[in-house]
Amino acid sequence: MIQLFHVSKAYGRCQALSDINLEIGKGEFVLLMGGSGAGKTTLLKLLFGGEQADEGQLLIQGQNIGKLSPREVPLLRRRMGIVLQDFRLLPKRTVYENVALPLVVAGASGADTRRKVSEALRSVGVEHKKEQLPPSLSAGEQQRVCIARAIVNSPLILLADEPTGNLDPHLTSEIIELFKMINARGTTVILATHDPQVMKQVNRRVVTMQHGKLVGDQRDGA
Numbered sequence: 001m002i003q004l005f006h007v008s009k010a011y012g013r014c015q016a017l018s019d020i021n022l023e024i025g026k027g028e029f030v031l032l033m034g035g036s037g038a039g040k041t042t043l044l045k046l047l048f049g050g051e052q053a054d055e056g057q058l059l060i061q062g063q064n065i066g067k068l069s070p071r072e073v074p075l076l077r078r079r080m081g082i083v084l085q086d087f088r089l090l091p092k093r094t095v096y097e098n099v100a101l102p103l104v105v106a107g108a109s110g111a112d113t114r115r116k117v118s119e120a121l122r123s124v125g126v127e128h129k130k131e132q133l134p135p136s137l138s139a140g141e142q143q144r145v146c147i148a149r150a151i152v153n154s155p156l157i158l159l160a161d162e163p164t165g166n167l168d169p170h171l172t173s174e175i176i177e178l179f180k181m182i183n184a185r186g187t188t189v190i191l192a193t194h195d196p197q198v199m200k201q202v203n204r205r206v207v208t209m210q211h212g213k214l215v216g217d218q219r220d221g222a
């Protein structure tokens with residue numbers, strides 16, 4: 001599903017990623033662990049086409065995504081859902097409108113959009129909030145809406161960058177259960193975090209990064 005061969009990326013003099021080799025199979029749940037500056041966000045950005053690698057090859061379903069033209073990037077992103085720490089919901093659009101956005105952009109019909117948005121909101125437990133604006137929701141609810149937005153297009157791959165970074169331990173636990181449920185339905189999940197609570201709860205493959213290098217790859221939890 002995802003293959004990285006000798007991938008490197010620098011920002012000026014900062015070597016954010018050095019010679020990364022990694023293969024992730026369909027349906028896996030992979031935790032990307034590592035301290036601040038380890039390169040986790042950079043790796044996720046390469047996967048969703050937010051940055052380009054300087055060297056090496058990145059394949060998703062056999063397609064080399066290292067050399068996509070700007071027009072091809074949106075097509076790549078339709079196969080992915082992305083969840084970030086800081087939500088990035090549109091504050092003046094309702095929950096429903098926020099979740100519908102990826103479908104509207106992809107040109108889905110009205111009926112299809114309504115059905116998929118309701119299904120996504122229901123599966124993360126916030127369907128009753130659909131007419132509200134994001135700022136009126138709690139942090140945990142906002143992150144649920146982000147997850148609904150990320151899965152509304154039935155992505156093959158769900159990428160998450162510190163999705164529980166703004167949440168207390170109880171909410172963290174609830175959000176991690178949602179990722180596990182989404183993974184159990186067949187979506188490949190790659191979740192970057194430095195939080196040991198998340199690692200303990202997920203208990204799956206852990207890829208560890210340090211100073212831009214891959215320094216550990218442990219299958220099926222610690």
Ligand SMILES: Nc1ncnc2c1ncn2[C@@H]1O[C@H](COP(=O)(O)OP(=O)(O)OP(=O)(O)O)[C@@H](O)[C@H]1O
Binds near residue numbers: 015038042043
């Ligand atoms: N746009 C940028 N310009 C310059 N340097 C950058 C840029 N983005 C990241 N870096 C540097 O690349 C290195 C890796 O950063 P990255 O954000 O990938 O790490 P991270 O593991 O996600 O860390 P954190 O958990 O703090 O977000 C860091 O040293 C960072 O300062």
